Amino acid sequence: MITKRSTINDVARLAGVSIKTVSRVFNREPNVRQSTRDKVIAAAETLNYRPNRSARQLASNLTFVIGMLYDNPNSDYVTEVQYGCLQVCREYGYNLLIHPCQADSPDLIDEIGGLQHQVDGFIVLQPVSDDQRLNQLLLENNIACVRVSQRPFEEFPWISVGDKEAADQMTEYLLDLGHRRVGFIIGHPDHGSSHDRLAGYRSALKRRDIRYDENLVAQGRFDLESGLSCARKLLSSTSRPTAIFASNDPMAMGVLSAAHEFGLDVPRQLSVAGFDDSPLARHAWPPLTTVRQPITEVARLATNVLMQQLQGRSEGDSNHRLQAELVCRASTGSPG
Amino acid sequence: MITKRSTINDVARLAGVSIKTVSRVFNREPNVRQSTRDKVIAAAETLNYRPNRSARQLASNLTFVIGMLYDNPNSDYVTEVQYGCLQVCREYGYNLLIHPCQADSPDLIDEIGGLQHQVDGFIVLQPVSDDQRLNQLLLENNIACVRVSQRPFEEFPWISVGDKEAADQMTEYLLDLGHRRVGFIIGHPDHGSSHDRLAGYRSALKRRDIRYDENLVAQGRFDLESGLSCARKLLSSTSRPTAIFASNDPMAMGVLSAAHEFGLDVPRQLSVAGFDDSPLARHAWPPLTTVRQPITEVARLATNVLMQQLQGRSEGDSNHRLQAELVCRASTGSPG
DNA sequence: TATAAAAATGACAGCGCTGTCAAAAGCGCA
DNA sequence: TGCGCTTTTGACAGCGCTGTCATTTTTATA
Known part of the structure; x- marks a missing residue:
């Protein structure tokens, strides 16, 4: 029934x-x-x-x-x-509407407008958060939002993770192990974090007075296939690297x-490091040294900031920066 | 502005x-x-x-x-x-509210009630779709739903994937390769599909007149760790299997x-097969022979059926069965 | 051309809640 | 006790749409 x-x-009548x-x-x-409140609640x-x-x-x-806007192939x-x-969201009685989209779609703006x-x-995740048309739309229509991005846009609050610092640390870690030829695979060129990770790699080299060698760097696209082909290229070079730092785990x-193809033992003959600490990394053989981002934290923080915004309590400082952390596993070791 | x-x-006035x-x-x-329609649309x-x-x-x-109810650790x-x-959903102008939940939570019913x-x-995914309390709640309150499950519940429409048939096929495929001692790792005991996959394994053995050997079967929990420990057990046995069929990819x-631990070459000394065709499987080394479920199809079908239901067009037959498909990669081969 | 039936359109109430503003109740103090 | 204040409560409009049902227009048929 x-x-x-x-x-x-009904409640009013009963109370x-x-x-x-x-x-x-x-x-x-x-x-x-209080007594009124109690009556109402009871009713x-x-x-x-x-x-x-x-x-x-x-x-x-x-x-x-x-709404959550994203275009991220990484389901984890x-x-x-x-x-x-x-x-x-649940704390605040809000619901979440997910909206995966294609950052390069010409209809994106209409779609979001609707x-x-x-x-x-x-809440706008990378790389959609770096789409200027979209940001402009949000700005012009005065739509509340929080961006997860490495760069600011106007006055929008944004959450960033120290990609550069983490990449720097990872590179330093590899150098500390004794590597001198550390290869690097850049992420998707449209992704803001790709640049930051590369910057971190470069800054660590620089600090250690190691020349940045273009032959040790390859341009990937954040997927396994690109990681594979970049690695083939790097490993075929005459002075092959003893370690390769890829900008994410699939790569x-x-x-x-x-x-495997080249018959190189990891980590004895080649150290490999990733970024993101996806389950992939834990489950690889050997388990992958990588960088763990505080993803849940980022999400919680972004949502909280948005809630504050919606309740009119906008903060002074609009950037919140979180730190990523090195996860050392068995895929890295000293060279030779 | x-x-x-x-x-x-406004529209009415203008039109x-x-x-x-x-x-x-x-x-x-x-x-x-039509002319009225056009006027309105123009306005x-x-x-x-x-x-x-x-x-x-x-x-x-x-x-x-x-609403989409699920409790699935597999993010892919x-x-x-x-x-x-x-x-x-978009075709029908609907939005999707995702609601991950814990199937074993005592608050589940309250939560869904709210x-x-x-x-x-x-749309209720496995294993939540097999929760009897929940199904009862949905039934009693006459809430429209479509279950993704291997078993019916009352008159609810349900979508199932031929887990049993697929597991049967995979087992047969391994037998065809010449394996006689095929190990099997069962999935999480609370998951309906675990039983079906086991049943498929058994039916293939039976058809080929191969005795079901308990020593070749281990109880896992769908995660990598359980797969690892089950495999250790199976590989330590005196008559170790030449192939192991795990009920999902992480296992x-x-x-x-x-x-790797046992120093066995895959697939020369041990064939390994999984189930689900997660990215994990493609990215493993060697790439994993597995079973691909038509997940997107299942989702689309479930949503379509729900939409039909909501529009009062309930169908006669309430079960839709889709077939999974073998994906043969490099982790399996002939024994010895 | 007249008439019935079908198709197209509109008037209006009301869905269940919040915002506005006015009224009532409670309070401190002379 | 009465005054002015603050706190608490309520009456009521209206958010933008759909459902119901009445009315008008069109079409088919005699």
Whole structure:
């Protein structure tokens, strides 16, 4: 049997107050006497009342939904971000609308334009967060958002992870192991973090007075196949590297495959390092030395910042920077 | 500058019709003259009108949102399902609300109970779809849903994938290669598909008149670690198997690691097969022979069936069965 | 041409809530 | 006790749409 869902009127009648008072209680507004509050809550409980979101949305012109914009082929990353975001959403009674999209799609702007009234704000992940048209759209329409990106855009709050520092650390770690020819595979050229990771690699070399050698660097695209072909190229060179640092884990997996092809033992003859600490990395053979990003933290933080924004409490400082961390496993060791 | 969003009234005024007619056009209702329809559409276009979902929801008592319930640690699977589901959702103007949950949580029922008014229906993935309390809740409250599961529940429509047949095929394939001692690692005991995959293994053995040997079978939990320990057990036995068929890819990765430990060459000394065709499988070394499930298809189908349901067009036959497919890669070969 | 039936359109209530503003109740203090 | 203040509560409009049902227009048929 389907019993009709109880409304604010039912609760008000049972509690002997006006519907407005019920509304106040459920919106945690001040200036409601405790005894009144209790009456209302009790009544709501007996009736198993739940506010009707649609009605609330219509009346308040709020959706209680936030949108998540992303174009990330890495499902582990996406899932983890979703998870962290949902945790915070639930605290605030918000729902999450996921919107995977193609950053290079010409329809992107229309698409998001249509979404804008369905959500109160957006969390925009890399690399979509670096799309200037999109940022402009959000800005012009005064849409609340938090960007996960390595670079600022206007006054938008943004969350960044110390990609450069982490890449620097990883490079330094490889140098500390005694490597002198450390290869590097750059990530997808459209991804902001690709540049930062490369910058980190370069800064560590520089600090150690090691010349940056273009022959040790190859341009990948963040997928295994590109990692494989880059590694083939690097390993075929006359002065082959004794370590290869790939800008993400799938590419590092490609390097591992190439090492197999070349009959190189990892890590004795070739050290391999990745970035992201995906499950892939843990499950590789040998398990991959990599960099762990605090993904859940990023997601939680981004969501919290957005919630603050939506509640009008915008912060002074709009950048929050988190640090990534080295995870040393068996794929790296001293050379020779 | 933020211009106020235009409403159905604006469109009606500009088109010179009543708001009800505008409503009809936007809901694709019949009985609107083409010329009227055109006028309305033109007016809507100039005003850049978009129906207000909240208002529509409130008035129609529909949410235009479907919920996706899952508890799946495999992010590739989840992401792919989300993707397929979203494709269909967009066609129908629906949004997707994801709700990862813990199948064994005591609060699950409350949680879903609270969600029920926020969505028009649910897509329930395994293993949540096999939770009897949840199914009962959905049934009692007459909530529309489509289950992705290997078994029926009452009259609910359900989508299943031929796990058993696929496992049978894979086993047969290994036998065809000449293996006589084929090990098997069972999946998580709470997962319906674990049983089916085991059943497929057994049926293939039986057809070939090969005795089912308990010593060749180990109980895993769908994760790499359990695959590793199961493989250690199987490989330590006096009559070690020449092939191991793990019920999913992470466990097969564990088997691969164990093979490394035991100094066994894959596939010359040990063939390894997985299930699911996760990216893991493609990226393993050697690349893993496995079973590909039509995940996107499952998701699309499930969503379509749900949409049919919501529109009152319930089908006669409520089960849709899709077939999985063998993917043969380099991790399997003839023994010896 | 008249008439019935079908198709197209509109008037209006109301979905369940929040915002606004006014009214009532409670409080401190002379 | 009464005054002015603050705190608490309520009445009511209206958010933008859809459902119902009445009305008008068109079409088919006699």
